[in-house]
Amino acid sequence: MSNRLTIKDIARLSGVGKSTVSRVLNNEGHVSDNTRERVLEVINQHSFSPSKSARAMRGQSDKVVAIIISRLDSPSENQALRAMLPLFYEQGYDPIVMESQFSSQRVGEHLKVLHQRSVDGIVLFGFTELDVEQLMPWQDKMVVMAREYPGLSSVCYDDAGAVSLLLNKLYEKGQRHISYVGVDAKDATTGKLRSQSYLDFCQQHNLTPAIALGELSYHSGFRLASQVLSPQTDAIVCASDTIALGVTKYLQEQQASNVRVVGIGNNPLLKFLFPKSFSIDLGYEQAGNAAARLLLEQVLRSAAPQQIIIPSKLAD
Amino acid sequence: MSNRLTIKDIARLSGVGKSTVSRVLNNEGHVSDNTRERVLEVINQHSFSPSKSARAMRGQSDKVVAIIISRLDSPSENQALRAMLPLFYEQGYDPIVMESQFSSQRVGEHLKVLHQRSVDGIVLFGFTELDVEQLMPWQDKMVVMAREYPGLSSVCYDDAGAVSLLLNKLYEKGQRHISYVGVDAKDATTGKLRSQSYLDFCQQHNLTPAIALGELSYHSGFRLASQVLSPQTDAIVCASDTIALGVTKYLQEQQASNVRVVGIGNNPLLKFLFPKSFSIDLGYEQAGNAAARLLLEQVLRSAAPQQIIIPSKLAD
DNA sequence: TTGTACGCGTTATCAC
DNA sequence: GTGATAACGCGTACAA
Numbered sequence: 001m002s003n004r005l006t007i008k009d010i011a012r013l014s015g016v017g018k019s020t021v022s023r024v025l026n027n028e029g030h031v032s033d034n035t036r037e038r039v040l041e042v043i044n045q046h047s048f049s050p051s052k053s054a055r056a057m058r059g060q061s062d063k064v065v066a067i068i069i070s071r072l073d074s075p076s077e078n079q080a081l082r083a084m085l086p087l088f089y090e091q092g093y094d095p096i097v098m099e100s101q102f103s104s105q106r107v108g109e110h111l112k113v114l115h116q117r118s119v120d121g122i123v124l125f126g127f128t129e130l131d132v133e134q135l136m137p138w139q140d141k142m143v144v145m146a147r148e149y150p151g152l153s154s155v156c157y158d159d160a161g162a163v164s165l166l167l168n169k170l171y172e173k174g175q176r177h178i179s180y181v182g183v184d185a186k187d188a189t190t191g192k193l194r195s196q197s198y199l200d201f202c203q204q205h206n207l208t209p210a211i212a213l214g215e216l217s218y219h220s221g222f223r224l225a226s227q228v229l230s231p232q233t234d235a236i237v238c239a240s241d242t243i244a245l246g247v248t249k250y251l252q253e254q255q256a257s258n259v260r261v262v263g264i265g266n267n268p269l270l271k272f273l274f275p276k277s278f279s280i281d282l283g284y285e286q287a288g289n290a291a292a293r294l295l296l297e298q299v300l301r302s303a304a305p306q307q308i309i310i311p312s313k314l315a316d
Numbered sequence: 317m318s319n320r321l322t323i324k325d326i327a328r329l330s331g332v333g334k335s336t337v338s339r340v341l342n343n344e345g346h347v348s349d350n351t352r353e354r355v356l357e358v359i360n361q362h363s364f365s366p367s368k369s370a371r372a373m374r375g376q377s378d379k380v381v382a383i384i385i386s387r388l389d390s391p392s393e394n395q396a397l398r399a400m401l402p403l404f405y406e407q408g409y410d411p412i413v414m415e416s417q418f419s420s421q422r423v424g425e426h427l428k429v430l431h432q433r434s435v436d437g438i439v440l441f442g443f444t445e446l447d448v449e450q451l452m453p454w455q456d457k458m459v460v461m462a463r464e465y466p467g468l469s470s471v472c473y474d475d476a477g478a479v480s481l482l483l484n485k486l487y488e489k490g491q492r493h494i495s496y497v498g499v500d501a502k503d504a505t506t507g508k509l510r511s512q513s514y515l516d517f518c519q520q521h522n523l524t525p526a527i528a529l530g531e532l533s534y535h536s537g538f539r540l541a542s543q544v545l546s547p548q549t550d551a552i553v554c555a556s557d558t559i560a561l562g563v564t565k566y567l568q569e570q571q572a573s574n575v576r577v578v579g580i581g582n583n584p585l586l587k588f589l590f591p592k593s594f595s596i597d598l599g600y601e602q603a604g605n606a607a608a609r610l611l612l613e614q615v616l617r618s619a620a621p622q623q624i625i626i627p628s629k630l631a632d
Numbered sequence: 633t634t635g636t637a638c639g640c641g642t643t644a645t646c647a648c
Numbered sequence: 649g650t651g652a653t654a655a656c657g658c659g660t661a662c663a664a
C-alpha cells in the first residue's frame with residue numbers, strides 16, 4: 001500500500017544524488033542533459049510524483065484554495081463556481097469546496113479548518129448575515145463574491161444597473177404601468193439594491209410604483225403577483241428569474257397574457273417556457289472568472305485588494 | 317506573514333516539551349491534568365492549530381478526498397454532492413471538487429493530480445464515455461456514482477424500477493395509451509435502461525408502445541413530443557423532469573390538457589408549474605449519503621468494495 | 633555539474 | 649508523567 005517511491009529511491013535507481021532529482025523535478029538549470037534524461041526516464045517509468053505534503057512543509061505553498069459557497073444548488077453561484085474551477089486547475093491549485101448554507105457560524109468553522117490546512121487563498125460567497133470580523137485575518141488572501149467590505153477584495157454584481165436596464169427597455173417599448181416583485185430589504189443586494197433601483201426609476205419617470213417584497217422563490221413570486229397586478233399593469237419586473245417563473249404562472253392562471261414579465265439571471269428555462277419574457281445576464285460566469293483571477297493575483301504576486309463590479313447586460 | 321506558531325513555540329510558551337504538546341493535541345493519556353490544562357490554555361490563547369502538511373508527512377493521511385462530478389449544474393449530481401459534503405467535514409476530510417464535463421481524458425488528468433496529492437479517496441460520477449481502465453489503480457479507494465463496474469464500489473439508481481413505478485401508477489389510474497419520451501440508448505442508464513423498462517412494461521401489459529429518444533434537455537422533449545402524441549394518448553412518461561418540462565410545454569401549445577405528463581427526478585419546478593404531473597424521486601440525496609459513507613468505510617476501515625442500489629420512490 | 637548535510641513541523645520511541 | 653531524539657520526503661545552501 002504505502003509503496004510510494006520517494007525522491008531518494010529515484011536517486012538510487014538512476015544513480016544520482018537526491019538533489020539532482022529535485023533539480024530535475026523543478027526544472028532548474030545546472031544539470032547536464034545527459035543525467036536529466038536518465039532521471040526523467042526513471043521518473044516516468046515509475047510514474048513518480050513528489051509528495052505535496054512534504055513540499056508544502058518545506059515552506060512552499062500547498063497549492064490549495066478553498067471556495068466557500070452559500071448553496072451549491074443556487075444557479076447563480078453554481079455558474080460562478082464552474083467558471084473559476086478551470087482557472088485554478090490551470091495554475092495547479094486544487095479547490096476545496098465548502099457550503100456555508102448562509103450560516104456565519106459555519107463559515108467560521110470552515111475558516112478554522114482552512115487555517116489549519118494553511119490554504120493559499122479563499123473565495124467566499126457573501127450573504128446578509130455574514131459576520132465580517134472573522135474574515136479580517138484572511139484579508140490579503142480572500143476574495144468575496146456579491147458583497148463589498150472595506151479592505152477586502154470583492155467581485156460584485158451591478159444590481160441597480162440590472163434593474164434600470166430592464167426598466168429602460170420596457171419604457172422604450174412604451175410600457176408605463178410597470179410593477180415590481182422582489183425580495184425583502186433585509187437582503188442587501190438582491191433585496192434592497194434592486195427594489196431601490198426600481199423606486200428611483202419610477203420617481204425619475206413619474207411612474208406610480210407597485211411593489212411587493214418577499215422571498216427568492218417561485219412560490220413567493222406566485223403569491224405576491226396578485227398584490228401588484230391591476231387592470232392597467234402592462235409589465236412586471238422581477239428581482240430574479242425564479243420569482244419571474246412564479247409570477248408568470250400566476251398571470252397565466254389569471255389569463256393576463258398581455259402583461260410582460262422580465263427577470264434577472266438569464267435562466268434559459270424562463271425564456272423557453274415563456275418566450276415573451278426577457279432577462280438580464282448579471283455576468284455570473286464573468287464574475288467567477290474575475291474572482292479566480294483576482295485571488296491568483298493576490299496569492300501569486302501579492303497584489304493589493306481590489307473591488308470589481310461586473311456590468312450587467314441584456315440577455316441576447 | 318508566515319508567523320504561524322509551531323508545536324515548538326507552544327512548548328516553549330507553556331514551559332513543557334514538544335512531545336507533551338503533541339500528546340495534548342491528540343488527546344492521548346499519560347499527561348497530568350495540570351499540565352494538560354496549562355498547554356490547552358496557551359493553545360487556545362494563540363488559536364494554534366497543528367500543520368496538516370506536517371502531519372500528513374509524518375505518515376498520517378492528509379485527510380483529503382476528491383469528488384469528480386460530471387457537471388456541477390446538473391441538479392441530480394448537485395443534490396448528491398451536497399449530501400456527501402457534511403459527512404466528509406464531520407470526519408475531518410476536506411473535499412476537493414473537480415468537474416469532468418463528461419470527458420474521460422479530463423478524468424485522467426484529474427486523477428493524475430489527485431495521485432500526486434495522495435488523496436485518501438475519490439467519489440467519481442460515472443458517464444457513458446468513461447474509460448474504466450484508468451480507474452483500476454484506485455480500486456480500493458474509489459466509489460463510482462450512477463455506473464457499475466466490476467471490482468469497483470458503486471452507488472447506482474434504480475432506473476428500471478423508477479420507470480415501472482411510474483407506469484404502474486398510471487396503469488392503476490386506468491391509463492392505457494402511454495407514450496415515452498427518453499434519451500438515446502447510447503447513454504446506458506438514463507437512456508437504455510429506462511426506455512427498455514418502458515418497452516418491457518408495454519409488452520407485459522399488452523400496450524402499444526410509442527417511443528421517441530433524443531437528448532436530456534427540455535428542447536429535446538419539446539421536439540419529440542409531437543412524435544408520440546396521438547389522439548388517444550392519455551399519458552406521457554419522460555426519462556427526466558427536464559424532458560417533461562419540454563413535453564408539457566408542447567402539450568400546452570396543442571391544448572392537449574387531458575394528457576398527463578410524468579417524469580423522473582423530483583424537480584419541484586415541474587410540480588409547481590404543472591400540478592397534475594408527478595415524478596419519481598431517484599434518491600439523489602440518499603445516494604450521496606451512501607457514497608460518502610461507503611468511501612469512508614473503505615478508507616478508514618479498509619472495507620471491501622460494495623455495490624449499492626438506491627431504491628426509487630414516488631415523490632410525495 | 634553533482635552530492636552531502638541540515639531543517640521544515642509533526643509523531644513515535646525511547647529513556648528518565 | 650515527561651522530555652530528548654529520530655524519523656517522514658523534500659528543498660537548498662554549501663562543499664566537492
